[in-house]
Amino acid sequence: MKRGVVLLTVLCLLFAGATALGSSPNELVVYHWWTAGGEKEAIDALFEVFIDEHPEYSIVQNPVAGGGGGILRAQIKTMIMAGNPPDTFQITYGHGMISSFVSVLQPIDDLIKGYNIPEDVYEWGRVDGVMYGVPLNLMQNNCLWYNVDLVEELGIEMPIKSLDEFLGVCARVKAEGYVPLAVGAGMGQQFWLGTLFEAVNSALSGGGADFFVDYYAGKTTPSESEVFIDTLKVLRALIVNGFVNDDWSALTWDQASDLMATGKAVFYIMGDWAKGHFTSMNMVPNVDFGYQPFPGTDHVFIGHADCFVLPIGVDRKVAKDWIQFLTTVKAANTFCPIKGAAPFVLDAPLDVYDDITKEILGYFRDDGVAKVLSQFGAPPESYLDVFGTAFSEYFNSPEINENTLGNFDYAYEEVFLF
Template identity: 35%
Template sequence: MEVMRTLHAVIIAVLVTAIIVGGILYYFLSTAPKPKANLLEIYHWWTSGGEKAAIDALVAVFQEKYPDVGVIQSPVAGGAGYVLKAVMKSMVAAGEAPDSFQIHAGYEMKPYIDGGYLEPIDHLWAQQGWEEVFPAVVKDMVKWGGHYYAVPLNIHRANVLWYNKKILEQHNIDPASLETWDGFFEACEKLRREGITYPIAMGGIGKWEIAHALEQILISQGVDFYQDLINGKLSDPNDPRLVNAFNIFKRYMDYVNPDYATLTWDQAVAKVIRGESVFTIMGDWANGEFLVANKTFNVDYGAIPVPGTKGVYVLVVDCFQKPKGARHPENSEKWLIVVGSKEGQDAFNPIKGSIPARLDADINKYGPYQRSAIQDFKNAQYMAPSIVHGSGAPEKFASAFNDVASAFASNRNVQEACNGIINAIQAAKNEYVKEWKLIP
């Protein structure tokens, strides 16, 4: 009987001990911090077929190097990134920034710099030797207060005039004759006489498409003039170069499809592809639209610098950076290293239609248009940042610039537009913090 009582006591003691130990283990297991998932979350605005294929190719390079990291892509549709900008500003302000997000180099970065939302990445630039492989203007576009805050992935050219080559041949128009505005408008008039009423295709549903065309016309008035514009140094609404630019734009609009305000940029390009129009001014992301339509460069279509801009390369530079408070900071830096690598850029850009921001590209990986663009880039007399695509001027001016362009396309009032440009410069006067030096 005594043995049984002892046995019961031992069993009870064991059970009590198990319950206590189990409770302690449960407490620590349920309250101890759980390890973070090994992830990388990136935001971008590349959602069309060719764009998605390009970013997927870049992600594939990353995952080959870091197979243990899961990549979450969060694309936000919207031409030129205007939708993503609004989304990202609210996210970073709320402390919810992803590990990296797409941004244009230049002034588009300034609100994030001013808000303290980005980490300087000088150590990565030093480790990876990026100082030696990116051109000076591009380096300046991602540097603020003496520190690097982003890594350039690609370069698009903004000042491109695309044309339907077969239609020009049918009407005996030599593309070389389009290098001046007089020659270009003579070609437009000839095409109109011969049955193509609106030879220029343009979109305008987002306003920026109109501003994009105006920007290239302004650059055609001289790099010194454009340098003064983006440095906020124009003050006279009667400046003959400014007036002449709007007179050119007024004549340009005479040949534009009347439904421009209802079309996106790619729908305008499609009009050229179909032969409904002959010309369109758009960045070289348009090349992808021709390729998707199974058109061959220099057979079905061609491209030259916008009239008056030969020797100028207007830069649209896409970048990624490291937000402050990124959930996976080590993976954020790994991503930036791949973005800035030769391997990453030569995987992404041949598909995207852009050229690499690095100067040591493997040119054999690129198509005929891109090979010509790489050569033009290396030989460019001038490089200039785009206002419309976030780089060249303060956001306050760029927004007003879009409005001025859109209003002018409708009312064609030259004096009102010139006044609007000068007023927009004055309103943003305190925000011009970069001194662009475009002329060597």
């Protein structure tokens, strides 16, 4: 039996008879990781609308800092083992991540009947045909953000069409004394290097959807994959040529985005939640900052979503009302515009969204664009930590040799347990 299954089986047994932390039946105890910029503003607005519709309830929110939710997930597991689950908590929406928690979650199919989202979005999160999380916001990961003033000052023509062209532009930017590409993967956030890996990989021949469908299913050997090695080569070029900031390992994702926002760096690779951070700084889309899919990846949409789940042992009306509320157009159009995300709900009016979000949603709804569930949802939960460490070690010593490839093989085996 796999170790993850053993752990969750134990947790499931501990959940028997567990009760939520709320001291009152009208308190909704929520754990989430939205603490930065537009993210915090978005979830606060969502709570406010929920309370407007349900004035009999109150919110006890417990934000846990740490992009990507790694710190929160560890805390939730501790609470589960203590028999004190919250009413609901946030995890990344995707079959891999949800499978890592499924033994301690309640099915919610009956609560979200009629949720008007695309069928393939349901499939992203189903585990053995069952829904356990309600997806709230669509996010594109392979976004290239840029400082409009610097792009104009340096005479860079946008959009950049290919990876080779992007590397050439980075060389020009460095020669002018600016940081070409802002990167932040410190403070326990090494997994952001995986987002960079996904973007670069998808710009290469044989990468993107063709690669990730097997890679995130445990069917790849990194040292034997030509496109995996080619991706490492491009990452090495970014590092050894000085195209990224020297302090990448000391910055969080939002601190790295600030390098671009304040004119120290020209480009930044991050999901579209970065837009919410920029607008929270009073930056205007397509005026102060711009967007395009990472060069060479306009044929692929790397994405994921956030969702809320119901732990086993929680049988409170307030928690179920929360899950049902999240399926409404009002919830989507309250939360998503502030966070910088796009709505899944097919009948959500789009007049409240800026042009960048509309463009991103257009990519997602284009049948000619391949959809890839990102590292946050497709592989098992352990991938983020294990490969975050592996990529961080590689960034610190970017040599491609037998030892390096062996380390990636070992990490892959650890995640997929074979």
